[in-house]
Amino acid sequence: MRIKIFFFATVREYVGAKTVEMEVPMQTTVAMLKKLLVKKYPQMASTQKSIIAAVNSEYSADEFLIPADAEIAFFPPVSGG
Amino acid sequence: MDYPTIITITKLELDLDALIARVTLPSTGAAAIFSGIVRGKTERGKAHKTSYLEYEAYQPMAEAKMHQVANEIRNRWPLVEGIAIVQRIGRLYPQTPTLMIICTAEHRDTGVFEAARYGIDRLKEIVPIWKKEVSPEGEFWVEGEYIPKSGE
Numbered sequence: 001m002r003i004k005i006f007f008f009a010t011v012r013e014y015v016g017a018k019t020v021e022m023e024v025p026m027q028t029t030v031a032m033l034k035k036l037l038v039k040k041y042p043q044m045a046s047t048q049k050s051i052i053a054a055v056n057s058e059y060s061a062d063e064f065l066i067p068a069d070a071e072i073a074f075f076p077p078v079s080g081g
Numbered sequence: 082m083d084y085p086t087i088i089t090i091t092k093l094e095l096d097l098d099a100l101i102a103r104v105t106l107p108s109t110g111a112a113a114i115f116s117g118i119v120r121g122k123t124e125r126g127k128a129h130k131t132s133y134l135e136y137e138a139y140q141p142m143a144e145a146k147m148h149q150v151a152n153e154i155r156n157r158w159p160l161v162e163g164i165a166i167v168q169r170i171g172r173l174y175p176q177t178p179t180l181m182i183i184c185t186a187e188h189r190d191t192g193v194f195e196a197a198r199y200g201i202d203r204l205k206e207i208v209p210i211w212k213k214e215v216s217p218e219g220e221f222w223v224e225g226e227y228i229p230k231s232g233e
Contacts, residue, residue: 006139008137008139008209008211009137009211009213009222009224010222010224013222050228052228052229054139054142054209057141057142057145057146058231058232059207059229059230059231059232059233060231060232061231064231073139073142073209075139075209075211076211076222076224076225077224077225077226077227077228078205078206078207078208078209078210078211078225078227079205079210079211079212079222079223079224079225080136080138080143080168080180080204080205080208080209080210080211080212081117081168081179081180081201081204081205081210
């Protein structure tokens with residue numbers, strides 16, 4: 001299935017892209033996708049703190065199953081204000 | 082009763098008077114306002130100077146989470162009338178307002194102060210916006226502490 005991934009702040013700089021589209025198997029979890037991405041972009045592993053995942057604009061745990069056509073974002077803890 | 086909720090992410094200059102007008106009803110007698118400002122000179126912790134901040138947002142999710150913060154305020158402080166949560170993004174220099182949170186109510190003893198305080202604290206936990214700090218010594222991304230729970 002096809003998914004769209006967005007990166008922000010430090011994660012965007014480590015990956016070197018704002019967004020990528022990827023083909024992943026059905027039943028892919030957030031943790032599996034993270035692993036795939038770290039393999040593709042090893043710098044991602046060097047973020048200072050944990051990377052947060054959001055699937056279709058909701059914070060999602062590692063075991064969450066990614067639906068088809070999902071929009072996924074990876075980013076560091078937020079710092080607005 | 083329909084109370085106004087204003088949620089905005091903008092690159093434009095913030096206009097406090099215009100914003101207050103949008104959350105003021107005929108019954109409104111109090112407005113608690115929190116505004117974040119770019120601090121050019123920091124003394125607390127590691128003393129340093131700031132040249133500017135560069136803000137970035139995951140806009141659709143940030144707007145959804147700002148609405149969630151407003152809903153949480155309404156659930157906790159039912160006497161709050163209008164709520165405005167406005168974040169400016171882009172490159173912002175010292176002494177510039179970056180954010181305004183306004184909660185209005187009939188009177189000041191309705192929880193409006195606490196509501197505005199909750200608004201900024203919660204925004205810094207769950208609204209996906211980040212800032213890069215640029216100083217004469219270099220630049221770094223500011224990162225928060227909070228890890229949101231699944232579905233939060």
